[in-house]
Amino acid sequence: MKLxxxxxxxxxxxxxxxxxxxxxxxRALDTFPAESETPVPVTVHQVIEGGQDAVRTLERYAKQLTAEENGHSGLWLQEEELEWAASVTNPDKIICVGLNYRKHAQETGAQVPEYPILFNKFNNAIAAHGEDIPLPRVSDKVDYEAELVIVIGKEAKYVPQEQALDYVFGYCAANDLSARDLQMRTPQWLLGKSCDKFSPLGPYLVTADxxxxxxxxxxxxxxxGEIRQHSNTSDMIFGVEEIVSYISQHMTLVPGDIILTGTPEGVVLGYPPEKQIYLKAxxxxxIEIEKLGTLTNRMAAEQN
Structure with a gap:
């Protein structure tokens, strides 16, 4: 299902x-109450937290209305009419994996990591498909990073790798925007990664099945319009099941947590210094990921 x-x-x-x-x-439920024992979820977090029961209930309700021939035209919207919101609106944790593509590690001159390199962002970084992203006044080296996002569906602690995918609700696309000058100022990357709206998510949240x-x-x-990154998640050093299992050994993951899984080669930072042209207003x-849709944002000058 695509949400x-x-x-x-x-x-x-x-x-x-x-x-x-x-x-x-x-709006559909206001007009046509569901005839089901399980309440139909009305927010994305209700769907995630409700798990497969919530997904099935919502899917049955949507299919019922879709199949009916007697109109209900006001219940459906066209995507071009929408003002989008982030595909996950309020994650408890935003965890990111750094240097997780082999060719990206090579282009930046970094060693292939032995363990996943983890850092975090905060909810101020969440943005939506179609939303303008303010370029911070304190940086002139903002870079793009296409990333697959894991959305956790069940509480996970000490999860074995072979069971880790059972704890994933679904996936979406993200742009892990990075102010490289701020990121490289200290050994800790957080400052360059957590500026406002530096993690647009979307356009969809697609269930794992x-x-x-x-x-x-x-x-x-x-x-x-110029392709800068073109790869496959098969180039990840640590796959999705490895990432979920590894993180769960150290902290409890809860439904709605999101994990950004790293970016492939082709970022501005990987170019020779004389060819590095960072994002401008x-x-x-x-960002386009197979089966997950296309996430587009315009960079804009910061207004305050």
Missing amino acids: LNFKTENGVRLGVVTERGVLDVA EVGDPNQLEIKCSVN GDIVT
């Missing part, structure tokens, strides 16, 4: 992508 979030004057609403368009779940093998997905990034950055 999305969109903004209204009454707050963020959950949508389900169907063959008729995007089903506005809350629809994605299949997350370690075999084509991934791209383009800037103003007006640049359009597009």
